[in-house]
Amino acid sequence: xxxxxxxxxxxxxxxxxxxxxxxxxxxxxxxxxxxxxxxxxxxxxxxxxxxxxxxxxxxxxxxxxxxxxxxxxxxxxxxxxxxxxxxxxxxxxxxxxxxxxxxxxxxxxxxxxxxxxxxxxxxxxxxxxxxxxxxxxxxxxxxxxxxxxxxxxxxxxxxxxxxxxxxxxxxxxxxxxxxxxxxxxxxxxxxxxxxxxxxxx
Numbered sequence: 208x209x210x211x212x213x214x215x216x217x218x219x220x221x222x223x224x225x226x227x228x229x230x231x232x233x234x235x236x237x238x239x240x241x242x243x244x245x246x247x248x249x250x251x252x253x254x255x256x257x258x259x260x261x262x263x264x265x266x267x268x269x270x271x272x273x274x275x276x277x278x279x280x281x282x283x284x285x286x287x288x289x290x291x292x293x294x295x296x297x298x299x300x301x302x303x304x305x306x307x308x309x310x311x312x313x314x315x316x317x318x319x320x321x322x323x324x325x326x327x328x329x330x331x332x333x334x335x336x337x338x339x340x341x342x343x344x345x346x347x348x349x350x351x352x353x354x355x356x357x358x359x360x361x362x363x364x365x366x367x368x369x370x371x372x373x374x375x376x377x378x379x380x381x382x383x384x385x386x387x388x389x390x391x392x393x394x395x396x397x398x399x400x401x402x403x404x405x406x407x408x
Contacts, residue, residue: 211277212270223252261292
């Protein structure tokens, strides 16, 4: 796996939506009001192709071996990511049209928990999404993406890197701890239970 390169994502990356779904998992059902994996992947892919929303290619980077995408990471200042939420909501409303009302009325508490989630501090460079394809797991792709995010954070003048992880995601939790992240807080907003993690860089 020595030929892996991390490069800026492109709207044409066909795995963008699928990788985003891997990363946000159950949250996708709440955000999009869908249960079908194919429909979720398709709708997240549409958001990936757009600019300025939380799931956009323009704040994401992909790990590639030759022309094959193996994983992706979405990272930027937490301030930028939080600002992108408005565009994200507008894009989803535009995409879902009248179905958006059904999402709001069927999951009001879950949506409120998601929108008001406190992911970190304003002075942090934040990893919003990290995922690898199943066939690439255990081969160092996640570590390569984390290294990239850390270097980017330093280049932009940040000394703290943050992320959140679902509490029962032991594999991801172990990876982040191994990389130097520590648990600094918890998010307990039903049905979302996550650890806030930070690494001083």
